[in-house]
Amino acid sequence: MxxxxxxxxxxxxxxxxxxxxxxxxxxxxxxxxxxxxxxxxxxxxxxxxxxxxxxxxxxxxKIKFGKKRIEPFVIWFTGVPLSGKTTIADLVYKNMSKYSFPLERIDSKDIREVIPEIGYTRPDRVRHLKRIEHLIKTLQKNSISVVSSFISPYVESRQSLRKNTDNYIEVYVKASDETLRARDSKGVYAKAERGEIVNFTGVSDVYEEPLDPEIIIDTDIMSVEEAADVIIKYIRKNVLKGVIGL
Known part of the structure; x- marks a missing residue:
């Protein structure tokens, strides 16, 4: 192309x-x-x-006729480690970057590299996601939409994001335990089970499943490409409806 x-x-x-x-x-x-x-x-x-x-x-x-403002939105990918959220989010961002509106990509790994002292206890995670929430709000004030992928294990953090950001779209990416361990080339789940990694979501720390996500992606039965296609179709139908060229 x-x-x-x-x-x-x-x-x-x-x-x-x-x-x-x-x-x-x-x-x-x-x-x-x-x-x-x-x-x-x-x-x-x-x-x-x-x-x-x-x-x-x-x-x-100066003529407003025919103009349609694209309201900034946030696609929030959540799920346990190795569920596939980052890979899918990367592809969604890549495909949507072709559209003619500002879009940013935020991933937990990138943020933690910038702020390495962030911990993994519940208070640490909640405080960390409040920072991310503030960052997204700042981007949206400048008409920038966001594709974000974070484990975000607690309902309270995701509810806060839904309340305080514009056009929040929650994508719950899930996979079976068998699939998670099959993808675990570094053996982090096994290390967490042996106690070598503390506060590991899904093992030694809880993951509270989303209450009412806009989209649920089961990577046991859906490929990365199929998942990205489902998400982009949802965005085009519910957020970008009527925008020419998308």
Whole structure:
């Protein structure tokens, strides 16, 4: 798949203008047999149409008819470790980045690399997600939508996000214990069960299942591509409905 680059669009616009001007010159010359008149007509046509187009575009920027504001939203992926939320969120972000509105990607791993002193106790996690909530609110104030993936194990944190952010869309990504352990190439679940990792969600710390998520993704039966497609279709239907080009 190819997309139109800005440089290609500029070259196409210039080539079209040259072609149109040349056509005008030829037509005028055919009718009047005067090259000077034909060239003058071509130059006048080019300048006048550029000015008219500029005025036309400036006028339409002030006309609200047909405009649809895209309200910033947040897609919040939640689920136990290795459920697949980060992989799906990455693909959703990649596919939606093609659309013409600002979109950011936030993942727990990236944030913890920036703020490594964050702990894993319940108070630590709740406080951490309040920071993320504030970050998302700041992005949304600047009309930026967000794709986020965090374990976010507690209902209270997710309810706070739902209450305090705009257009909150909760995606619960789940998988069976067998699937989780099959994906566990680093053996973190086994380490947690042996007590080598404390406060590990799903083993030594609770994961409170979402009460009423907008979307439930079961990665036992759904591929990453299928899951991303379901989520994007939901966004287009419920958030971006009526937006041309999406």
């Amino acid at each position: 190819f997309i139109e680059s800005k440089s290609r669009s500029v070259v196409k616009a210039i080539s079209w203008r040259l072609f149109a001007t040349t056509t005008t010159i030829i037509i005028v010359f055919i009718f009047f047999c005067r090259l000077d008149l034909a060239i003058a007509a071509g130059i006048f046509e080019s300048i006048s149409k550029i000015l008219i187009y500029f005025v036309h575009e400036r006028a339409w920027t």
